Structure formats: C-alpha cells, structure tokens
Amino acid sequence: LYFCCSVSGWARARWRRRRRGAGARDCKRSPTPEEHARSPFAPRSKTARIMFNMKLKERLALAVSAFLVLFTLMLVVDLQMDYGLSMHRVPLHGRVRVADAEDKGRSAYIEFRKRFLQKSNGSNGSREYEQSAPSETSGGGADAEPRTPSPPTDHYEDLQKIILAQLQGKAEDHAVIIPPHRDLNVLRPENPTIGEMEDLEPSINASNLERFQLKIAQHELYEDGEPLVDALIKDMATSTILHVEQKEGGTQLKLIIDYPNGVQALFKPMRFSREVQTLPNHFYFSDYERHNAEIAAFHLDRILGFRRAMPVVGRVLNMTTEIYDVTEGDILKTFFVSPANNFCFHGKCSYYCDTGHAICGNPDMLEGSFAAFLPSSDIAERKVWRHPWRRSYHKRRKAQWELQSDYCDTVRTTPPYDSGRRMLDLMDMSIFDFLTGNMDRHHYETFKMFGNETFTLHLDQGRAFGKAFHDELSILAPVLQCCLVRHTTLTALLKFQNGDPLSKLLRESLKSDPVNPILWEPHLAALDRRIVTVLDAIRKCVNKVEAPLQNEINDFV
Numbered sequence: 001l002y003f004c005c006s007v008s009g010w011a012r013a014r015w016r017r018r019r020r021g022a023g024a025r026d027c028k029r030s031p032t033p034e035e036h037a038r039s040p041f042a043p044r045s046k047t048a049r050i051m052f053n054m055k056l057k058e059r060l061a062l063a064v065s066a067f068l069v070l071f072t073l074m075l076v077v078d079l080q081m082d083y084g085l086s087m088h089r090v091p092l093h094g095r096v097r098v099a100d101a102e103d104k105g106r107s108a109y110i111e112f113r114k115r116f117l118q119k120s121n122g123s124n125g126s127r128e129y130e131q132s133a134p135s136e137t138s139g140g141g142a143d144a145e146p147r148t149p150s151p152p153t154d155h156y157e158d159l160q161k162i163i164l165a166q167l168q169g170k171a172e173d174h175a176v177i178i179p180p181h182r183d184l185n186v187l188r189p190e191n192p193t194i195g196e197m198e199d200l201e202p203s204i205n206a207s208n209l210e211r212f213q214l215k216i217a218q219h220e221l222y223e224d225g226e227p228l229v230d231a232l233i234k235d236m237a238t239s240t241i242l243h244v245e246q247k248e249g250g251t252q253l254k255l256i257i258d259y260p261n262g263v264q265a266l267f268k269p270m271r272f273s274r275e276v277q278t279l280p281n282h283f284y285f286s287d288y289e290r291h292n293a294e295i296a297a298f299h300l301d302r303i304l305g306f307r308r309a310m311p312v313v314g315r316v317l318n319m320t321t322e323i324y325d326v327t328e329g330d331i332l333k334t335f336f337v338s339p340a341n342n343f344c345f346h347g348k349c350s351y352y353c354d355t356g357h358a359i360c361g362n363p364d365m366l367e368g369s370f371a372a373f374l375p376s377s378d379i380a381e382r383k384v385w386r387h388p389w390r391r392s393y394h395k396r397r398k399a400q401w402e403l404q405s406d407y408c409d410t411v412r413t414t415p416p417y418d419s420g421r422r423m424l425d426l427m428d429m430s431i432f433d434f435l436t437g438n439m440d441r442h443h444y445e446t447f448k449m450f451g452n453e454t455f456t457l458h459l460d461q462g463r464a465f466g467k468a469f470h471d472e473l474s475i476l477a478p479v480l481q482c483c484l485v486r487h488t489t490l491t492a493l494l495k496f497q498n499g500d501p502l503s504k505l506l507r508e509s510l511k512s513d514p515v516n517p518i519l520w521e522p523h524l525a526a527l528d529r530r531i532v533t534v535l536d537a538i539r540k541c542v543n544k545v546e547a548p549l550q551n552e553i554n555d556f557v
C-alpha cells in the first residue's frame, strides 16, 4: 500500500508539475475556489445526484466492480512489492531476471536463491549479513579474537550416504555427485609432467622453482605433500632480490621480482590493512587487489585438495634497497615521499596507478605477496579461456548466464565442457570462489600441451576476501544452475562440516606465513558459513533428481 501511495503521490506531484508547466505556457492559472463555485458546471453535486437516483441494485453492482478493480490493483502492487523488496537484498550483479520466455521457473539457481533469501531473512538471519562498518573495527587480524564456530547442527547424513555408497562401489552413476570412477581427476589414466612432455630434466644446480615447474603435471600443479612447495616458499620469502620490473598487462600494479638462479615471483603490494573491505559502492571490477587474498587463496586451494594455485608467500620489503635501487625505467619517475613522510610509488597501469592511489611504505617498508612464477611460454604455453560464467564487467549490463535459466545446458553441450573434466573443474572453481568471495573470474588458463583433459589453473585471487559479512550467492551460479559436483570435492566439504572446520585448518596453515595473520577473523568465519550454503545447494540438487515430482510440488507451494 505504501508503494501504491508513494507511486500515486509521485505521479500526482509530476502531474501537478506538468499542469503548472502547461499553465505557465498557456498563461493560464488554476481556478480559485470562488471561481469554482461560480462555475456553471458543478461536478460534485451532479455525481451525487446521479448516485442518489440509482437503484440499490445498481449501486451494489458499482461498489462490487470498484472493489474488484481495487483488488486487482492490489494484487499487481503486491507482485511489484515482492520484487521491490528483494531488490535491496540481492546484490545488483547477483540478480537474475525471475522468468524469461522458456524459463518456466525451473532454474535451480533461481529456486535456490529464492529459498536462500527466505531463510536468510528469517529470525536467525545468520546466512547473509549486512555489511558492518569495517572502519570501526580496529587492529585488524592481529587483534581480532579467533571466533570458534558454533557446532554444526546438520551433518548432511543424506549426502554422506551417497558418498559412502559411491566409495563402496554400490552406487550407480549419479546425476549430481560425480563418482570417482567417472572423474578423470581421480582416474588419471595418464598424468605426465611438463618435464616429461618436453623431455627436460632439471640440471644439478637447478633452482627449486625450476624443479617445481618441471614437475607440474597434467592433473595438478604439485603432488599432495610435495616438499618443493615449502622450499620454494622459503626461497621467495628470503632470497636476495636482484631486480624488479613492472609487469605489463593486467589492470593493477604488479611487479616481477628476480632472485638469483633465475627464480622469479609475481609481486602484489599491500594497500590496506586486513580488516578493510571492498568499498560498498565499488563494483567487483573496481575493487582493489589484496595481496593477502593471494596468500590465503593459495593455502585454501591446497587445503581443499585442488592444488591448482601457485605457491604464494608474504614478505616485507625495503622499498629503497629492494625496489627503488634495483629497478629502472619509467616506474622510477613515479616514486615520491608523501606528506606523512612515507616512501610511495604508483607505477603505470590502467587502474589505480596515480598519485591518489599510490602504494606507500611505512615509512619505506612495504608488505606484499610473492607468487611463484609459472613456467615461461617457451617451456609451457598457456591457453586463456573465457569463463562461461563471466560477469558483464559493466555497471548496468547483465551477462547471459544471469538472464537465461537454462544457460548450463548450453555450456554442457559445448566443447570442451561436453566431456572430460572441464565442467567439474568449473564447479570446483565456483565453490572455491564462493568460499573466498571472488567475483573476478573473467578468464581462466590451462597448459596447452595437456590439451583439454587438464586442470584449470587458479590464477589471480587478488579480489577475493573482500566482504566478510556478505555471501555472494551468484558466484555459486555454475553449481546452482548445473547441479554438478565432484565426489571428492563434496567429501572435502563434508569433512570440514563434520570434523575440523575449514576456518581452523586455514588459520593453522596460514601460521607458517611470515606476515601472518593473513586473514581478518570474520573472513575465516565466513568460510564455515559458506560451506553450509554449498552443502545446502548440493542437497537441493540431489533431492531434485531423486524426487523431481515432489520437488516441483514443493517449489510450486
């Protein structure tokens, strides 16, 4: 009703303005009450007379039709209200048109989102938080008290049962949970390394990075427990920095760091302290990159068992001796001393490379993330793929997947997503990104030499961990729209839900990093919360395939 009144109020005001405008144009003024009374037309009394002359039956018929018109109007307004209300909850870019022509309300994404929003707006309100004022929280990760997550209430026994049956080889193929005997990432009929493919062996004095690169295999970057990972991390964190140069390409400033023995790392600088979150009015594409997100994402990728992200470590640099003194070219001209007497630079790039967005030391010590360099294109060329669930990167436009409810069917039938492991890799990536809140997955890369049956690299996590109190459900769209997940990935999620929580495991893992604490505690807490959301989504998918009719009735009701 409020909507109705406000709309009609707005319309009235507009109408009045138009009338005033027209009056001004025609040099006419509105009639005064006296003039009105003198007018030969007396509309009000005429209407009253007509009403008076009407029979009771006619009056009744008039009242009923007026009521029916009003009722229809209210129904329309109510529908409008529904969308209007949900609009302030659903983030702009997570919004999906509720029904298109072929839609018929069947999209799992839309249904799940509706259910999710219903739940999250219930009294407990635990699923989706409003952005709290981050600037008021002082101290960052170091001072924040680790929060113990409340004990899980749901063990997802239904999903565990399916996992167990699949392990015992009892289960047939499952439409949602892809069993190990159907997953090329588990089967790995072949798993050659880059070294084997290129017939290259590390020399006696090869660096840890070179050894690591040659051991990159078709199905993973490194093996579980690979000792070279720690060795490489130590090198990047402690070796002398010989040379620094700005990396071409990409939108935000990155440096290529050269160490002795040909070792290289990709450096992303720290801009803000840990508790600073994505600015509320920033779209994902104008968000700053966070060096700590790169560090945390590497650890998380490893804990989840993907091993598709290059090792990343934190380190504090002396900007004078470890950047300024060992670089040359245009970047040197961008160094300056700030009014607070800190040493700053901004480099040259297409986003945030100006004096107003400079990177400043304290006063000349600068923290950053160091990602182990991928093999050069001479050794292992990479193929860049456009992500099928890429966002529009436009403040008003929507992507196809946001508008088309059967979008997944289109993807599923298009190579390389129509066979092999690729589709499952995208599901993993969606879960990984949903956990970290990374909305910036526009492209992904693979190693060309392995063809299509290879893992997708988890590169560029700079925009992850931006909003600790908001769970961006649209990142999970691939899983929600396709209803697909690896057995192994689901097993990992269930393990965190029923055993040691992910937040605890990640916190422990991050302790080994030199610049720990890496994550603000609310980001760690968000991981446990988001796992429940992913598990709920999978359960919903399973229920749907097991009892489609029942679920359609439920959805309808």
Ligand SMILES: Nc1ncnc2c1ncn2[C@@H]1O[C@H](COP(=O)(O)OP(=O)(O)OP(=O)(O)O)[C@@H](O)[C@H]1O
Residues within 6 Å of the ligand: 249, 250, 251, 252, 253, 254, 266, 289, 310, 371, 372, 373, 374, 459, 460, 461, 462
């Ligand atoms: N560890 C690495 N070693 C070598 N090259 C890398 C590494 N990580 C990323 N790159 C390359 O550098 C490019 C830019 O890196 P990244 O995506 O992290 O930067 P970005 O500024 O966030 O880019 P964009 O703005 O396009 O998202 C990547 O597309 C990738 O090809």
Ligand SMILES: [Mn+2]
Residues within 6 Å of the ligand: 289, 440, 460, 462, 463
């Ligand atoms: Mn990026």
